[in-house]
Amino acid sequence: MSIKVKIKIDGEYQIFDYDGDLNIPVTTLLERLDYPIEYSCSCLQGLCGACAMVINSQPKLACKTFVNDEIMVKEYGIITIEPLSKFPLVKDLKVDRSILHDVMIDCEQWLESDARVSDDLNFDYEMSMCLMCGCCTEACPNYGFDDFVGTQVAVSASKLISQESDSQHSKSIKRKYKDNFYPHCLKTLACEDVCPMKIPTQRAISKMNRKSVWRIWQLLSGDR
Template structure:
């Protein structure tokens, strides 16, 4: 067993803990062993996205992040754990990610019609549907500040809906919201794709939305 130092940001300050147990455990298990630290969790299987936090300066799912991997990759016996910085802290490592869902509502990320299925798009649409709304992508994004920019979750969601929607008015709304709330703000740093725990190819979603909503000249003529 290797003795390690665990530094956890609580109330804006780092508190230091010692740990000398098994390193083949996840960060969520570590937090349970340390005790008394509040954080969000649900499935503990990397399927819900609740336990996203910043571990050794990178946004990750705590249930999928193992101490042994972190120690080996950083080559020293220290692990830092912080709450996501782009959302209000509720307590300890628990944050309020409700803005992600508010943005879905504001950008009308739903279907107003029966879904149109294109067999050529099924694999792409399935991949986009894997988004956990965990917040890792916006945490890594250099431009996301919780204000006008809605972040990658909207691009991922819209890239699926825009192929399925058959209501022409709502299709225009999806494109308009993307143009207003995403396109002018994204600098294509690809940080979102690098940290996505589901390995979603976010740049494919962004490229598809840019092609559908921005680069078609007939959009300037107010055509569908």
């Protein structure tokens, strides 16, 4: 089947023709085009998050997104592919997402002591599936404004806070969350809607709000 492939390259859209099997992931489609398209990839199995891009207006992992599924919901036999817009563009569909790792360091997302066994191992397992792919930040209407650090911090912190036995570091994680995440999140649910790993991000946010914000309010109000 012949389709049009519309790709945003250096700020402008270019249209390419593709004639062949559509039961392929977008990563394979990009490799089969006559024009070389640069993009990030590593595992090609949906495990690293490197190939995140915007496909038909939605942030997705290109290796897990099949062309035939996208063509079925798009008119005129065309698929549109763009780089993530919330990060500096490197080339073609490749972006620099190092800021995601930088804010994890700024928000002290690590353990200072031996990990405690969590009371909810299933929750911790779900949170540990975050790929740091950037899909949630791409979909978030608040990311890119003020000092909002992104949902990956809430996801990580919600797991660490149950495992950290160093009370001072635990307090620091909560304080960083309260200062850099809580005031900026409007809970649009966009992050959860687009997460390729189906992480229940709202559960993570609710847990951290309860641990770092509402608990402080209870103590100040005398409600113990």
